[in-house]
Each structure stands twice: as C-alpha cells, then as structure tokens.
Amino acid sequence: MVLTRRIIPCLDIKDGRVVKGTNFIGLRDAGDPVELAERYNEQGADEVVFLDITASKENRGMIIDVISRAADRLFLPLTVGGGIRSLDDIKRTLRAGADKVSMNTSAVEDPSLIEQGARAFGTQCIVVAIDVRRNMSDNPEATQVSLKDGTTCWYEVVTYGGSKPTGIDAIKWAQEAEERGAGEILLTSMETDGTKDGFDIPITSRISDAVGIPVIASGGVGNLEHFYDGFVYGKADAALAASVFHYGEMTVSEVKDYLIERGLPIRPPMRR
Amino acid sequence: MSKIAIVDYGLGNLRSVSKALEKVGGNVSITGNLDEIRAADGIILPGVGAFHEGMARLSDLQTALLEAQGQVPVLGICLGMQMLMDFSEEHGLSAGLGLIPGTARRFKRTQGYKIPHMGWNQVSLSQDDDPLYSGIPDGSFFYFVHSYWADSPDQYLVTSTEYINRFASSIRNGTVWGTQFHPEKSGEAGLQILENYIGMV
Numbered sequence: 001m002v003l004t005r006r007i008i009p010c011l012d013i014k015d016g017r018v019v020k021g022t023n024f025i026g027l028r029d030a031g032d033p034v035e036l037a038e039r040y041n042e043q044g045a046d047e048v049v050f051l052d053i054t055a056s057k058e059n060r061g062m063i064i065d066v067i068s069r070a071a072d073r074l075f076l077p078l079t080v081g082g083g084i085r086s087l088d089d090i091k092r093t094l095r096a097g098a099d100k101v102s103m104n105t106s107a108v109e110d111p112s113l114i115e116q117g118a119r120a121f122g123t124q125c126i127v128v129a130i131d132v133r134r135n136m137s138d139n140p141e142a143t144q145v146s147l148k149d150g151t152t153c154w155y156e157v158v159t160y161g162g163s164k165p166t167g168i169d170a171i172k173w174a175q176e177a178e179e180r181g182a183g184e185i186l187l188t189s190m191e192t193d194g195t196k197d198g199f200d201i202p203i204t205s206r207i208s209d210a211v212g213i214p215v216i217a218s219g220g221v222g223n224l225e226h227f228y229d230g231f232v233y234g235k236a237d238a239a240l241a242a243s244v245f246h247y248g249e250m251t252v253s254e255v256k257d258y259l260i261e262r263g264l265p266i267r268p269p270m271r272r
Numbered sequence: 273m274s275k276i277a278i279v280d281y282g283l284g285n286l287r288s289v290s291k292a293l294e295k296v297g298g299n300v301s302i303t304g305n306l307d308e309i310r311a312a313d314g315i316i317l318p319g320v321g322a323f324h325e326g327m328a329r330l331s332d333l334q335t336a337l338l339e340a341q342g343q344v345p346v347l348g349i350c351l352g353m354q355m356l357m358d359f360s361e362e363h364g365l366s367a368g369l370g371l372i373p374g375t376a377r378r379f380k381r382t383q384g385y386k387i388p389h390m391g392w393n394q395v396s397l398s399q400d401d402d403p404l405y406s407g408i409p410d411g412s413f414f415y416f417v418h419s420y421w422a423d424s425p426d427q428y429l430v431t432s433t434e435y436i437n438r439f440a441s442s443i444r445n446g447t448v449w450g451t452q453f454h455p456e457k458s459g460e461a462g463l464q465i466l467e468n469y470i471g472m473v
Contacts, residue, residue: 001433002434003435041459046391046415068287071285071287077415077454077457097288097291122322124320183388183417212387214386214391237391
C-alpha cells in the first residue's frame with residue numbers, strides 16, 4: 001500500500017472553451033471543458049487541470065462558470081491556473097469549486113501572494129507553477145545542473161508564458177515557494193515543452209530533491225516511456241500532459257496500464 | 273425526506289461536498305445556522321486548512337456537533353474528521369471536539385516522502401461490517417490531502433492507510449464517523465461512501 005503516482009490531463013481553456021483540437025470520438029461537443037474532463041475521468045485521470053488562457057479581462061468570468069459546472073459533475077480534484085493575480089481571484093476560484101489554484105507569473109512578481117493564499121485557504125490548495133529554461137551563461141550564484149551530454153547549465157525562471165527571463169534560479173525559487181506556503185510545484189521546462197522528446201529529467205529530479213512538497217512534471221511527453229522516465233528518473237510525484245491526450249495519441253488508461261506493467265504504484269483505470 | 277446539513281464555518285470546498293451528496297440522492301443544505309444544524313437528520317463537517325482556525329470558526333456551532341453523538345449520523349471529512357478528535361498537535365496542542373478518541377499528529381519529515389500526503393492511496397478495512405463501507409472492497413483508492421495524521425486507538429479504526437507510518441484513514445465512535453480522505457473527490461468509490469452515509473440518515 002503506497003501513495004500512487006498521478007496522471008493529470010491539462011485542458012487549455014479560452015473564453016470558456018477548450019482550445020487545441022480534440023479527437024475524442026463520441027463527444028457531443030469537443031470544445032466543452034466539462035465534457036472533456038468527464039471523459040478523462042472515465043479513463044482514470046487522477047486529477048484535472050484547467051488552464052485559463054483567456055486574454056481579455058471581460059471574458060475572465062467565463063472560467064468561473066466552467067469551474068462551477070465542473071464541480072457539479074466531476075468528483076475529482078480540480079486545479080485551476082491562469083489569470084490568478086490576487087487573493088480575491090484565489091477566493092473566487094476556490095468558491096466556484098476548484099480544489100487548488102495554480103499561480104505562475106503573479107507569484108514571481110508578488111511572492112507574498114503565496115503566503116496570503118496559504119494562510120487564508122491552506123497550503124494544500126496553493127500550487128506554484130514554475131516555467132524554466134536552460135541558461136548556459138556563467139552564473140556563479142546559480143545552482144549548476146549537469147545535463148546528459150556532460151555540459152552544465154543553470155535553470156532560469158521565465159514568466160509570461162516563457163517570454164520573459166527573470167534571472168531567478170529555478171531551484172532556489174522552488175525552495176522559496178515551499179517556504180512561503182506552496183503545497184505543490186508544477187514544473188514546466190520550456191526546453192522540452194512541445195518537443196515530444198520527454199520531460200526535462202535533470203531539472204525535474206533536482207527540484208524534486210530540493211523540496212519536501214510534491215512536484216508535477218510537465219512539458220515534452222511524446223510516448224508512454226516518457227511517463228515512466230519522469231517518475232523514475234525525474235522523481236516526479238505526478239505527470240501532466242495535454243496534447244498527447246487531446247489528440248487521442250494515447251488515453252489515460254493506456255498510460256496507466258503501461259506504468260502498472262512496469263511496476264509503478266498507479267491507481268488502476270476504471271473498468272467498465 | 274431526511275435532511276443533511278453541511279456545516280458552513282467558512283472553510284472548505286462546500287460546493288463539491290454538496291454536489292456529490294446530491295448526486296447520490298441526498299437532500300442537502302449548506303448552513304452555518306445553529307438551529308438548522310440541530311434540526312438536521314445528518315451532519316457533515318467538511319474542512320481543509322488549519323485546525324485551530326477551524327475550531328475557532330466553528331465557535332458556537334460546536335454545540336450542535338456535541339449534541340449529535342448517539343442521535344444522528346455525523347461525518348467529518350479531512351480537517352473535519354480531525355476536529356472530531358480530542359487533540360491536534362498543530363500549534364502546540366489544540367483541543368478538538370472529543371467525539372472520537374485520538375490525536376492529529378504531524379507527519380515526520382522522512383527521506384523519500386513528500387508532505388502533504390497528496391494523491392490517491394489505498395485503505396485497508398479494519399472492520400468487516402461498517403455500514404459506511406458497505407460494497408467497498410478492501411484496498412480501494414481514495415484521494416488524500418493532509419499534513420497531519422490521525423492517531424486513534426484500534427477499536428475506533430474503520431480503515432487504516434500507510435504513508436510514512438500507518439494512520440487512521442477512517443474512524444468511528446457510535447454515530448460519529450470521520451474520513452481523512454475526501455469522498456467527494458474520490459470518484460465512484462467516494463460516491464459509494466456518501467451513498468452509504470445517506471442510507472444511514
């Protein structure tokens with residue numbers, strides 16, 4: 001009897017609708033986040049993440065409606081990220097029925113938001129999302145990480161969807177986030193995101209070792225073995241993926257069956 | 273129709289608990305009104321967050337829970353379960369409601385284990401015939417999120433779970449039950465627990 005590793009599908013949502021294509025057969029409406037989340041639930045997803053990428057302020061409220069509809073029908077943990085910039089945003093999101101909120105750029109720009117959220121609602125609902133990129137420049141202050149090819153680099157925190165380098169050392173930021181009250185780290189490497197070459201193992205394992213809270217690996221999954229590597233070599237507690245699930249390249253149950261076969265502790269997918 | 277009160281003391285994801293109960297046929301109201309809770313046929317005490325803050329916010333609603341022992345089925349969830357016990361080690365030692373003997377203790381930092389204990393873990397049934405677990409196979413998976421674990425004498429254990437150490441994942445004393453996991457977030461198995469609870473109300 002051990003705590004199982006989690007498989008977490010992530011849905012990108014814009015103006016209340018799922019963006020990125022979906023190849024799900026039998027969905028009445030492939031753009032409805034709640035319907036898609038229910039499908040993932042049936043496949044055995046351990047949690048679901050909604051990432052709100054709505055650009056305009058006017059349409060921000062639409063995610064609240066999506067969260068409440070999801071909470072009414074989905075009896076699984078739900079994390080919501082994107083556009084959460086204040087204690088009030090956290091409150092609104094949790095009130096609507098989310099179990100956790102994920103903060104990225106806003107936490108970097110105002111780290112006290114982590115403390116405020118944790119104090120008001122508990123550390124278990126504060127997820128700090130960290131986007132990182134390798135930096136090869138000389139930086140004696142930063143934690144050096146060895147890569148597979150023998151070179152070393154440091155990992156820099158980037159914000160605004162990967163467009164803004166911050167100069168912040170990712171390992172130190174993860175530790176600071178934990179100290180300030182984060183209950184979980186969602187780590188996305190911009191090096192591997194979208195490549196389908198697998199998770200960024202060096203930084204995932206370093207951050208997982210550096211903090212005492214769970215780490216979710218994200219970015220780069222292309223095949224079943226990548227999940228295994230992320231858990232075993234990356235030491236991730238959970239693995240997040242979007243496109244491989246959306247485009248029907250693999251189902252959550254296939255991933256779980258594979259990992260069980262390889263001997264990892266996984267909650268079995270539901271059998272019908 | 274029997275009425276279930278979900279105690280609203282300003283903490284926790286009440287909407288999920290309420291919707292999950294409704295899904296399996298419960299007649300539910302979310303309320304912070306003492307008289308309404310007293311009049312209910314079943315009481316759910318949900319909760320996430322800090323123990324001392326939970327107890328403080330519960331304030332005079334504590335009365336309704338103390339009176340419920342032996343009268344109506346009570347179900348505490350997560351922090352709600354811990355508040356049903358005698359003490360929590362959080363902030364020194366804080367007193368709970370004392371409805372089920374036991375103490376909430378902080379998980380000891382241990383190499384290879386993350387805190388909080390977050391995710392799906394299995395329960396091992398300590399009793400064969402507890403009505404809350406009717407139809408639930410031994411070893412079923414439930415969703416946990418907690419940093420304190422329930423230490424309760426064996427006679428009050430309904431299920432136990434292993435993480436860092438063995439702990440009470442559900443407990444019972446008379447008509448009062450508690451689950452450390454979140455049945456409302458535990459898919460089909462969790463809904464079965466809530467359906468069983470409704471069956472007792």
